[in-house]
Amino acid sequence: MSPTAARLLVILSLISAAAAAAADRPPVYEVLRYYGFPAGLLPEGVTSYELDAATGKFSVYMNSSCSFSISGYDLKYKSTITGTITKNKISNLNGIQVKILFFWINIIEVTNTGNELEFSVGIASANFPVDNFYERPRCGCGFDCVNSGKRSGGGAGLVGRVLPLLQYN
Secondary structure, three states: OOHHHHHHHHHHHHHHHHHHHHHHOOOHHHHHHHOOOOHHHOOOOEEEEEEOOOOOEEEEEEOOOEEEEEOOEEEEEEEEEEEEEEOOEEEEEEEEEEEEOOEEEEOOEEEEOOOEEEEEOOOEEEEEEHHHHOOOOEOOOEOOOHHHOOOOOOOOHHHHHHHHHOEEO
């Protein structure tokens, strides 16, 4: 076998091994449930993720950034979302923003306090029922995806529930 063919075989083996390892992992939405969070914290369309189970550090990837409006508020997910996840707490969160008035503000922490989720933007936080986040929003239309054949109306999601009740720390 030529050196070029041998290198190609090694590269194909590595790609195949990486694909098999990724296929053995549960979807990111199941990982959220394992750590005590509903799947609706992330929109549909996550393409892959990395998780260091020892430290809880994670990265979630989508093909592109994602934004949508819910109840008159705007939410933006970057194509890469990072943070640290432990049982019932996501900290050091980076890549999710909510628009408050004219400013985009980072959501930096999410905590499950039992039947509620607490969202923190640093100087302010808000609590909302966990069951508001069981359904995953869709990029571009959130929960109001009438033209796509998905659920229409309803569903308050993250933004529509967070902004009206922010409590300053």
